[in-house]
Amino acid sequence: xxxxxxxxxxxxxxxxxxxxxxxxxxxxxxxxxxxxxxxxxxxxxxxxxxxxxxxxxxxxxxxxxxxxxxxxxxxxxxxxxxxxxxxxxxxxxxxxxxxxxxxxxxxxxxxxxxxxxxxxxxxxxxxxxxxxxxxxxxxxxxxxxxxxxxxxxxxxxxxxxxxxxxxxxxxxxxxxxxxxxxxxxxxxxxxxxx
Amino acid sequence: xxxxxxxxxxxxxxxxxxxxxxxxxxxxxxxxxxxxxxxxxxxxxxxxxxxxxxxxxxxxxxxxxxxxxxxxxxxxxxxxxxxxxxxxxxxxxxxxxxxxxxxxxxxxxxxxxxxxxxxxxxxxxxxxxxxxxxxxxxxxxxxxxxxxxxxxxxxxxxxxxxxxxxxxxxxxxxxxxxxxxxxxxxxxxxxxxxxxxxxxxxxxxxxxxxxxxxxxxxxxxxxxxxxxxxxxxxxxxxxxxxxxxxxxxxxxxxxxxxxxxxxxxxxxxxxxxxxxxxxxxxxxxxxxxxxxxxxxxxxxxxxxxxxxxxxxxxxxxxxxxxxxxxxxxxxxxxxxxxxxxxxxxxxxxxxxxxxxxxxxxxxxxxxxxxxxxxxxxxxxxxxxxxxxxxxxxxxxxxxxxxxxxxxxxxxxxxxxxxxxxxxxxxxxxxxxxxxxxxxxxxxxxxxxxxxxxxxxxxxx
Ligand code: SF4
Numbered sequence: 001x002x003x004x005x006x007x008x009x010x011x012x013x014x015x016x017x018x019x020x021x022x023x024x025x026x027x028x029x030x031x032x033x034x035x036x037x038x039x040x041x042x043x044x045x046x047x048x049x050x051x052x053x054x055x056x057x058x059x060x061x062x063x064x065x066x067x068x069x070x071x072x073x074x075x076x077x078x079x080x081x082x083x084x085x086x087x088x089x090x091x092x093x094x095x096x097x098x099x100x101x102x103x104x105x106x107x108x109x110x111x112x113x114x115x116x117x118x119x120x121x122x123x124x125x126x127x128x129x130x131x132x133x134x135x136x137x138x139x140x141x142x143x144x145x146x147x148x149x150x151x152x153x154x155x156x157x158x159x160x161x162x163x164x165x166x167x168x169x170x171x172x173x174x175x176x177x178x179x180x181x182x183x184x185x186x187x188x189x190x191x192x193x194x
Numbered sequence: 195x196x197x198x199x200x201x202x203x204x205x206x207x208x209x210x211x212x213x214x215x216x217x218x219x220x221x222x223x224x225x226x227x228x229x230x231x232x233x234x235x236x237x238x239x240x241x242x243x244x245x246x247x248x249x250x251x252x253x254x255x256x257x258x259x260x261x262x263x264x265x266x267x268x269x270x271x272x273x274x275x276x277x278x279x280x281x282x283x284x285x286x287x288x289x290x291x292x293x294x295x296x297x298x299x300x301x302x303x304x305x306x307x308x309x310x311x312x313x314x315x316x317x318x319x320x321x322x323x324x325x326x327x328x329x330x331x332x333x334x335x336x337x338x339x340x341x342x343x344x345x346x347x348x349x350x351x352x353x354x355x356x357x358x359x360x361x362x363x364x365x366x367x368x369x370x371x372x373x374x375x376x377x378x379x380x381x382x383x384x385x386x387x388x389x390x391x392x393x394x395x396x397x398x399x400x401x402x403x404x405x406x407x408x409x410x411x412x413x414x415x416x417x418x419x420x421x422x423x424x425x426x427x428x429x430x431x432x433x434x435x436x437x438x439x440x441x442x443x444x445x446x447x448x449x450x451x452x453x454x455x456x457x458x459x460x461x462x463x464x465x466x467x468x469x470x471x472x473x474x475x476x477x478x479x480x481x482x483x484x485x486x487x488x489x490x491x492x493x494x495x496x497x498x499x500x501x502x503x504x505x506x507x508x509x510x511x512x513x514x515x516x517x518x519x520x521x522x523x524x525x526x527x528x529x530x531x532x533x534x535x536x537x538x539x540x541x542x543x544x545x546x547x548x549x550x551x552x553x554x555x556x557x558x559x560x561x562x563x564x565x566x567x568x569x570x571x572x573x574x575x576x577x578x579x580x581x582x583x584x585x586x587x588x589x590x591x592x593x594x595x596x597x598x599x600x601x602x603x604x605x606x607x608x609x610x611x612x613x614x615x616x617x618x619x620x621x622x623x624x625x626x627x628x629x630x631x632x633x634x635x636x637x638x639x640x641x642x643x644x645x646x647x648x649x650x651x652x653x654x
Contacts, residue, residue, distance in 0.1 A: 002279075003279045003280065003281045003285060004279040006281060007263075007279055007281060007435070007483045007487060008260055008263065008264070010483070010487035010488075010490075010491075011259050011263060011435070011487050011490065012260040013491070014487050014488075014490040014496075015256060015257055015258070015259050015260060015490055016256065016257050016493070017257060018254075018257050018258060019250070019253040019254050019256070019257040019258075020250075020254060021250070021251060021254045022246075022247050022250040022251060022254075024247060024443060024444070024446070024447060026243075027240065027243075027244070027446070027447070041460060045459065045460065045463075092424055092425055093391055093425060096391060109461075111450075111460060112450075112460035113460060113461070114461050114465070124424075125420070125423075125424040125472060126420075126421075126424035126425060129417045129420045129421050129424065129464075130421065130424075130425075146446070146450070147445070147446040147449055147450055147461075148443070148446040150446065151442060151443045151445060151446045152443070154442070156407065156442075157407075157442075157467075159467075159469060160273075160469050160470035160471070160472070161466070161467065161468055161469060161470070161472070162467040162469075163420070163464060163465060163466040163467060164449070164461060164464070164465040165463065165464055166460065166461045166462070166463055166465075167463050168463070169416050169417040169463055169464075170415050170416070170463060171331045171332075171379060171415060171416050172348075172457075173330075173331040173332035173348065173350060173379075174331070174335075174350075174355050174375035174378055174379065175223070175353075175354065175355045175358075175375060176223050176226070176227070176348075176351070177355075177375035177376070179375055179376050179379040181379070181380075181383065182331060182379065182383065182415065182416035182417060182418070183329065183383060183386060183387070183390070183416045183417045183418045183421050184416065184417025184420070184421065184463070184464070185417075
């Protein structure tokens with residue numbers, strides 16, 4: 001018997017009588033004041049949040065708030081004349097020195113502040129983790145109340161990698177003192193486009 | 195870091211409580227997290243319904259694990275992930291070693307994984323010339339101090355910042371006396387960034403594995419799992435069989451519960467869904483049994499396999515808070531550790547089910563509603579039946595009876611008296627506890643326990 005067969009056999013022998021899956025369709029968030037709720041939650045988890053009208057607004061906020069002499073990358077085509085476009089062919093290590101990454105989320109979740117990103121919008125999987133500062137654009141009308149609506153929206157999802165990201169990286173491992181900027185970005189900013 | 199057991203939990207705990215200042219701090223820090231959990235839970239009106247649903251989903255997983263494993267395996271394979279099966283810790287370690295060896299990798303970076311701690315993977319690989327670095331800050335600190343983690347979510351919660359500063363001074367060359375958490379974190383960030391950038395092999399744990407799609411989810415706050423994985427040529431994920439969930443939409447339930455139960459956060463910063471390898475990358479997943487199917491076959495204890503490792507039961511446990519995770523001498527400490535460990539080695543861990551007041555606080559906070567305290571009680575019976583009962587335990591009960599029977603002894607008991615004041619309300623208010631029938635406890639410590647006890651014993 002291979003290990004696989006042995007484990008499967010033991011599982012079959014030892015598992016209890018069938019127990020039904022519960023219906024989870026009852027869980028629904030309230031579809032109200034989502035932009036406001038999102039902004040409040042995101043700020044409490046250590047993020048920055050701006051309401052903007054268009055891409056031009058984002059561009060000027062980026063240049064005002066970050067060191068524009070450093071390397072700033074993006075997957076957003078409309079920002080490509082100002083910032084470097086991320087190549088999905090490059091070696092991920094080559095993004096080691098990026099200061100800011102600007103990417104567009106599929107949507108965000110009001111209840112927990114997280115944005116949903118797949119590798120397609122990240123450009124490369126490493127981008128939202130390796131940058132010093134992460135900037136994410138969210139379309140206001142795509143914000144969902146809770147994770148239940150989020151997974152409904154994602155559906156099967158044809159991605160190789162996807163992630164909810166809810167704030168700058170953090171740790172409290174040393175005496176429970178909160179420190180923003182553990183291994184990932186030091187800050188995270190969300191631009192909500194009206 | 196292999197944990198040999200020369201003393202039992204009580205003896206280890208005695209050593210820990212000698213440092214009163216540290217115990218008070220430890221106790222307070224964990225209770226603070228418990229309070230944050232309560233606040234987060236209160237904000238979700240359907241919290242209890244979520245817990246009930248999570249528990250039902252996990253019951254379903256346990257009852258249908260065989261088919262879910264097959265489905266998960268088929269989907270992983272379809273996604274281009276290589277699947278391995280390991281019956282034991284040794285087999286798991288051999289698999290990891292063979293994957294790395296085939297690629298001539300001799301340095302690996304690892305994110306938090308209690309399973310690989312349980313398997314003593316680091317030691318195994320190091321003996322074979324492969325260096326492993328733990329990248330979660332708390333685990334990194336524990337590694338350089340050559341200690342196992344003392345808490346599944348907060349690995350070095352028992353350490354003070356000055357001690358960590360001393361370790362950094364010794365291992366990372368920081369200035370002597372530096373103990374500021376932000377500065378220490380920055381130093382570790384810089385050091386570990388270089389590790390991430392130079393390691394070709396990365397291993398992560400798994401929080402949830404979706405049978406329906408073959409993807410697995412890894413949750414971190416630091417971003418270390420992703421830094422390692424996305425810069426690696428070979429990515430390995432190790433998971434216990436019980437981490438399966440049926441469908442992707444069930445993640446909505448579990449992710450709403452996990453971080454709130456763990457630290458009071460609305461969600462962990464990163465909830466990464468790994469499905470397919472990156473172009474040019476190899477992805478492996480190891481399904482590990484190591485006693486899990488045996489636990490599945492124990493009707494009284496199989497529920498322990500529902501655990502999502504939030505650490506909530508530890509933060510609330512009066513015994514854990516006062517004795518520290520290392521006193522359990524098992525990778526998973528606290529109440530959940532005390533019901534998992536006897537399955538692995540009943541004789542060695544016979545002391546752990548006694549490291550509890552059976553107050554039930556653990557079961558009350560558990561997001562998947564494991565009846566932890568009832569299982570602790572059942573393990574005690576099992577252990578006595580098998581003849582492994584530690585003699586000190588019967589003595590322990592007698593001491594408690596003796597202390598409670600005499601108010602003078604109690605009021606002069608100093609530390610012990612304070613310990614009771616802080617903990618006793620739970621002790622009594624529980625069917626399983628022999629004290630329950632005769633005595634009931636006041637709400638808050640408006641009067642000292644000794645005063646209360648005197649008054650009440652007189653009445654009776
Ligand atoms: S037993 Fe429950 S409370 Fe304890 S770690 Fe597991 S899921 Fe969390």
